[in-house]
Amino acid sequence: MRYGWVVVAAAFTLMFVGFAAAYSFAAFFSAYEAEFGASRGHIALVFSVAAFIWFLLGAPGGVVADRFGPRRVALVGVACLTAALWLASRAQSLGVLYATYSIGIGVGLGLVYVPSVGAVQPWFGANRAFASGLAVAGIGAGNMAGPLLATWWIGLFGWRGAYLMLAAFVLVLGLAAALAIRQHPGVAAAGPAHGMPLPAAARTPAFWLIYASLVLSCVGLFVPMVHLSPYAQDAGYSEAQGVALVSLIGLGSLLGRFTVGGIADRLGRMPSLAAMYAGLGFMLIVWWSTSAWWLLAVFALVFGICYGAYVALVPTIVMDLYGARSVSGIIGSLYTGAGIGTLLGPWLAGAAFDALGSYDLPILAAAALSFLAACCIVPLARQKAQLVHSSQ
Numbered sequence: 001m002r003y004g005w006v007v008v009a010a011a012f013t014l015m016f017v018g019f020a021a022a023y024s025f026a027a028f029f030s031a032y033e034a035e036f037g038a039s040r041g042h043i044a045l046v047f048s049v050a051a052f053i054w055f056l057l058g059a060p061g062g063v064v065a066d067r068f069g070p071r072r073v074a075l076v077g078v079a080c081l082t083a084a085l086w087l088a089s090r091a092q093s094l095g096v097l098y099a100t101y102s103i104g105i106g107v108g109l110g111l112v113y114v115p116s117v118g119a120v121q122p123w124f125g126a127n128r129a130f131a132s133g134l135a136v137a138g139i140g141a142g143n144m145a146g147p148l149l150a151t152w153w154i155g156l157f158g159w160r161g162a163y164l165m166l167a168a169f170v171l172v173l174g175l176a177a178a179l180a181i182r183q184h185p186g187v188a189a190a191g192p193a194h195g196m197p198l199p200a201a202a203r204t205p206a207f208w209l210i211y212a213s214l215v216l217s218c219v220g221l222f223v224p225m226v227h228l229s230p231y232a233q234d235a236g237y238s239e240a241q242g243v244a245l246v247s248l249i250g251l252g253s254l255l256g257r258f259t260v261g262g263i264a265d266r267l268g269r270m271p272s273l274a275a276m277y278a279g280l281g282f283m284l285i286v287w288w289s290t291s292a293w294w295l296l297a298v299f300a301l302v303f304g305i306c307y308g309a310y311v312a313l314v315p316t317i318v319m320d321l322y323g324a325r326s327v328s329g330i331i332g333s334l335y336t337g338a339g340i341g342t343l344l345g346p347w348l349a350g351a352a353f354d355a356l357g358s359y360d361l362p363i364l365a366a367a368a369l370s371f372l373a374a375c376c377i378v379p380l381a382r383q384k385a386q387l388v389h390s391s392q
Contacts, residue, residue, distance in 0.1 A: 004123030006180060008135045011116035013177035014074055015138030017170045018112045020146030021081055022050060022105055024166060026229045026246040027150035030239055031159040036094045044226045044350035046097050048343050051222060053106025055339025058114040062332030063198070065115035069183040070328075077111030078174035080104055082167050089163035112174075114335060118328025121319045122184035128319060133312035137257035140308045143225075144250025147243045184324075195325025198333060206321055207330075209376045210314070211337040217277050217373035218341025219348075220284055220366020221307060224249060226346040228287075228300065231359055235291040245293075245300045252304020253311075260309035269320065270381035273313045274374045279306035281370035288363040 025047045032043045065073045084104020091097045117136060124131040149169070153162035201207050228249070229242030256276075264272035283303040290296060318331050349362035 003182065004120075004131065004184075007119055007123055007182055008131050010177040010181040011120050011135040012138035012141070013173055014078070014112050014116045014181070015136060016142045016145070017174045017177070018077070018081055018109045019139045019142030020149065021085055021142075021166055021170055022047075022054075022109060022146070023143045023225060023246070023250065024146035024150035024162075025050075026225065027147045027154060027243050028159055028162075029226070029230055030233070031154065032094065032097075035159070038094050039350070039354045040227070040230065041347060041350035041354045042094060044346040046094065046102050047222070047226050048345070048347040049098060049102040050106040050109075051346075052339045052343035053103060054109035054113060055335045055337075055342060057107060057110025058332030058335035058339075059329060060332070061111045062114040062118055062328030062330070063326075065118060065183075065328045066326055070115040070119040070181050071178060071183070073111050073115045074178035074181055075175070077108045077115075078170065078178050079108075080111065081108030081174065082171045084108060085163050085167035085170060089160040089167070112178075114328055114332040116181065117315045118331055119181055119183060121315060121327050122324045128316050132316050133257040133260070133309075136312050136315075137254050137308070139311060140250050140253030140255075140257055140304065142250070143253050143304070144247045146250075147229075147246045151240065151243050195323025195327070196321075196330075198326045198329045201322045201326065201330050202333065204321075206380055207334070209380055210317070211334055213273075213277060213373040213376040214314075214334060214337035215341045216369040216376070217280060217310070218338040219345040219369050220341075220363075221280065221345065221370075222342045223345050223349045223362060223366050224287065224300070224303065227349050227353070227359060228296070232293070232296060235293075237293055241293060245296055248297055248300035249304035249307065252301040252306075253308030254304075255301075256305035256308030256310075257312045260305070260312065264309075264313055264316075268381065269313050269317050270377060273310055273317065274377040274381055276306045276310035276313070277370055277374035277377065279303075280310075281367045281374070284363055284367035284370060288360060288367070 029043060032038060061073060084100055087100035087104065088097060091100055120132055120135045121128060150162050153165045157165065225246060228245050232242035232245055233239060260272060280303060283299050283306065286299045315331050319327055322330050345366065349359060352362045353359055
């Protein structure tokens with residue numbers, strides 16, 4: 001149906017504003033250090049807790065969206081995001097940021113992200129990975145625009161004023177998108193005729209292999225989102241250059257979501273997912289090996305491509321494996337694994353820097369875990385290839 005593309009646009013916009021608010025965190029890192037005199041581990045934990053909550057709430061958010069529709073859930077999510085940013089602008093301590101930014105952004109994104117992704121899947125068949133890639137490209141666009149907008153507004157209004165500008169930005173665009181998103185009529189009427197319920201999906205080996213891959217990969221995935229900018233500043237580059245590197249991850253993420261989905265539809269989604277995990281590991285080794293800005297820029301761009309591609313692939317793989325019946329609930333349940341990895345990665349990387357004065361250990365550990373994530377998917381890719389071969 002043609003309205004499916006409106007749903008894609010609405011999902012893109014919701015993820016764009018939500019993740020712009022979340023990934024703008026990199027632009028505020030130095031302001032927090034100066035304002036609160038906090039360690040990098042404690043500052044990184046503000047983001048880690050937010051990300052853990054939004055992934056943790058993906059499961060209940062997806063289940064509620066399966067039952068009541070994505071529009072109502074997304075409207076509540078936009079309200080939470082707006083309130084979180086407004087309250088963060090008034091924070092007088094890092095503890096208050098945990099209570100406002102971390103919880104509010106976490107709850108808001110938890111109610112926006114998975115329901116939006118899940119809403120797209122039933123509208124498409126053969127082009128599902130492409131449509132899903134377009135929708136989740138909003139994450140990459142937010143990743144790219146959020147730090148740049150926040151840096152601009154911090155320069156004009158200070159960090160507190162920048163949060164107020166972000167709150168208005170999220171409210172206006174997010175509200176319009178939430179009102180436009182719609183559940184597929186076949187799902188809304190009486191539920192789809194095919195598909196596996198969440199409890200049954202959770203008893204399959206594929207579910208737990210994908211879950212493990214998300215835990216392992218996300219330990220390292222969000223480390224550069226938080227620490228690449230201070231890493232660059234430690235190497236002698238300006239704050240603007242450091243923030244630009246984080247935005248390059250967002251640009252790469254956009255490219256990955258737009259390009260890899262169509263390729264994966266032809267070459268196989270499971271092998272493509274394993275390749276993206278391995279690509280994250282290789283690029284983390286590039287980051288560890290250099291302090292040259294142009295190589296850091298290459299790292300950020302290619303890392304973003306791998307990140308964007310794998311985030312686009314996971315929902316389509318879930319739909320392939322389990323059907324539309326409980327797609328949002330299954331995606332959300334899997335994303336709790338991503339939440340565990342994200343809670344640990346940026347915080348432990350900051351704690352390691354505070355203790356050792358270097359990011360070497362956390363970067364190399366993140367690379368090793370990304371390769372292990374790829375190993376989790378290889379058996380699924382081989383199994384799928386064997387099934388295809390036996391049916392020919």
